[in-house]
Amino acid sequence: MYRKLPPMAALRAFEAAAQLVSFKAAAAQLHRTPSAISHQIRSLEDELGTVLFHRDAHGLRLTDAGREYYRDVHGVLEALGEATARARQGHGEDTVTISLFPSLAVRWLIPRLQAFRERWPDIEIELVSSVRRADFDGGVIDAAIRFGDGDWPGLRCDPLMIEERFPVCSPALTTGTRPLETPDDLAHAILLHNGAHPGEWDDWLAAAGIGHIAADRGPVFDASNEVLAAAANGMGVALGRTPLVESDLATGRLVEPFGQRLRSPGQYWLVAPEATADQPSLAALRAWLQEQPVSFASQSGLL
Amino acid sequence: MYRKLPPMAALRAFEAAAQLVSFKAAAAQLHRTPSAISHQIRSLEDELGTVLFHRDAHGLRLTDAGREYYRDVHGVLEALGEATARARQGHGEDTVTISLFPSLAVRWLIPRLQAFRERWPDIEIELVSSVRRADFDGGVIDAAIRFGDGDWPGLRCDPLMIEERFPVCSPALTTGTRPLETPDDLAHAILLHNGAHPGEWDDWLAAAGIGHIAADRGPVFDASNEVLAAAANGMGVALGRTPLVESDLATGRLVEPFGQRLRSPGQYWLVAPEATADQPSLAALRAWLQEQPVSFASQSGLL
DNA sequence: TGAGCGGATGAATTTAATTCATCCGGGCTG
DNA sequence: CAGCCCGGATGAATTAAATTCATCCGCTCA
Structure with missing residues (x-):
């Protein structure tokens, strides 16, 4: 016909x-x-x-x-x-279960997921946010977002984004009687520490050439989410990491007072078992993640 | 979205x-x-x-x-x-849009349309095959082929062909260890049913005088196309209808094992709104359809 | 048992969709 | 009023998809 x-x-x-x-x-x-x-x-x-x-x-x-x-x-x-x-089959190829850190989930992926849902309304994304490294053996987790060097045998690793570290704080701290203006001003500030990343302040201060500030002062928090929330509340200065603080910087809840960033060794990867790495909905997510603009790229000095 | x-x-x-x-x-x-x-x-x-x-x-x-x-x-x-x-522009006098059942389109009209195109190369035939009865109000449908008694008010109805019903099956079932040779052999055969024509086997068996065979055995299909495809694949015996099984009988995909046919009450008609029934291209199609040889006419006993 | 039928499969090819680079015209701005 | 955006148009080049070709497989039937 x-x-x-x-x-x-x-x-x-x-x-x-x-x-x-x-x-x-x-x-x-x-x-x-x-x-x-x-x-x-x-x-x-x-x-x-x-x-x-x-x-x-x-x-x-x-x-x-x-x-x-x-x-x-x-x-x-x-x-x-x-x-x-x-x-279409209900819970088959159209559901992707992703494991990632809670902070990355809350501060980076979830804000973007809205756009992904609009782009792919038929693909359901399930998040399993955990500080533990994902276990692919159970068949429950389809993919994970990991930070590292991309060398995980048996897993397909696709690069997502780099990480840059730099001090962040509430905008309130950059004004007033004793504003943060140069890294030397950190001597008078409260440094907020992340228990998961011991020595991160030492690394940044050393790279910035600030040897005379003691990095071991200040409260220690268990997770990035807590450190950053404390910083946003004006409690002190945290060492932010790019994908995590992106939305806070964009909304102005946090500011970057100095502009000197330290590139982390390693980067973020989307990893998935080789066998199932090419399932359509995961491929869609991967492509979408990779086409996301890296809005947080360093505007100023990289140390 | x-x-x-x-x-x-x-x-x-x-x-x-x-x-x-x-x-x-x-x-x-x-x-x-x-x-x-x-x-x-x-x-x-x-x-x-x-x-x-x-x-x-x-x-x-x-x-x-x-x-x-x-x-x-x-x-x-x-x-x-x-x-x-x-x-589309140019649905003019040289295009005729016809509504008819999918099975009739596929198994009867389309095989003949080739010849019509050769005879009238300037007339374009558009088919709208549907199980719904054509609606002439939209002005899209020029004519329809319908089965019935020819009594549709406001429509010009021209008779096309009669319908005869009789068992058909794959030629494979008429040979082998237990061949179908007489209607009584249907007792051992799988009867294929058409959901659109409930009771059709009862009608034929009753007319053939076979009271002792249960007609309600066997799978039920949604459409004539499926029943006939199943029959051609050797799944069982279907109740064929003349215009529909004509090409299958001609090619040998189906055979008529018994030769006893039951004439259906009603027949096929070409119907068109009175107002537009005489447009030249439709008239050409009508004349051509009516001069088509009725190659499937009963060669043997009519019940 | 081997020929034939209908469907499956992978590589090659053809065809369609998309991008790239560029152009065009009109309205807005300095 | 000139230049310059902006959105759309256009043709060639590129990329992606559909289709064919050649072949295979499993089954059925002589």
Whole structure:
């Protein structure tokens, strides 16, 4: 039967463009370039022999035929999406269980997961946040985010991001009578310590060439989350790590008073057993993670 | 909002394969190789994580999930086809859109359409195959082929052909250790049932004077295409209907073991709204259909 | 038991989709 | 008013997907 139907890519491009009345925005939504949308819609129009959009000086507008076709196409894609979701196995390949540190989960992954869910609504991400290293043997954990040198036998390791360490504190500490302005001012500040990273202050102070400040003063916290919360509350100065403090820096809860960063040896990796590393939903997550912008990259001096 | 949708090629391959219960036949219908269908359906199954077809020794069968997904996909593609036809320019006098049952389309009209195209190369025939009764209100459907008594108000009805019902099976069942030779042998055979025609076996057995065979044994299928595919695969004996089994009888995929046919009350009609029933291209199609030889007419006893 | 059928599979090829680089036109701004 | 953004268009190049080809496999039937 010769029932000529447009390709899926063209229908989706048209649906998005009609919804947003913008090829550029449609491209962003579908993770394509505007050029791709333009090509698809052009070829759809050619194939139909019908103009779907007016492109005039005042931008884009649906034609009457385009509006009508949009209603139909939208309904059809909606129905197809539901049917396909129904046909899809529930808890199989569409659920990815990831193990990672609680701090990384809370301060880095979870804020981004919202966007991932919008991008891949059919992929369910389960987080197992733990300070213990993930055990892949049970078959429960699909992947983990680990910090290290990427040398874990039997696991596929894909690089995610580097780590930079530098003092962070509440913005309140950089103003007032005795503001933090140079690393030397740390002599008068309370240093907040992370029990999981003993000696981290020594490392940074040494790299910054500050030998005369005692690094062993101040309270010790059990986890990064606690150290950073204390710092945000103005209790003192913490040694922040880039992926973890990214959102706090972005929202202004924390500031970086000096600009001298110390690159950590090693970096973050997405690791998964070789055998299951290529399952589609994990591959989607990996690709998505890797295309995330590294907004926290050092703007200033790297030590 | 992003949702993962299968490619059009995969959907069409699946639709055709599900309708015909055969990759090879689907390939022929779509002008592709069986390999292409196999690849597409395989990748669709992989993507869904759902098995859509049982492939066992006795040939192809839809799984429950496959049957459900087929219903959805078929509806969606049909709606898309109508919407696209509506959006398309030049649905003029040289295009005729016909609605008919999928089984009649696949097993009767499509095989003949080739010849029609040669006779009338300028007339484009669009098929909308659906189990729903055609709705002429939208202006999309020009005509339909319906089975019934020809009494549809407001529609011009031209008779096409009668229907005769009789057992059919794979030629394999008429040979071997226990061949089907007389209707009494049906006692030992598996009767294949069509959910759309409950009681059809009772009717035929009663007319044939076989009171002592229980008609309610055997699997029930959703559609004529499935029943006939199962029969052709040697699964059992189906109750065939003349226009539908014509090509299978001609190619030898099915045989008629007994020769006793039951004439159905009612017949097939070409129906079209009175207002547009005489448009030239539809008139050409009507004339051509009516001059088609009725190659399946009963050669033997009519009950 | 070996020929034939329908489907599966992997590599090669063909075809479609997407990007890249560039262009165009109009409105906005300095 | 010139220059410059901005969004879209366009054609060639690139990348990705669909399809074919060649072959294999398991089963059935002479």
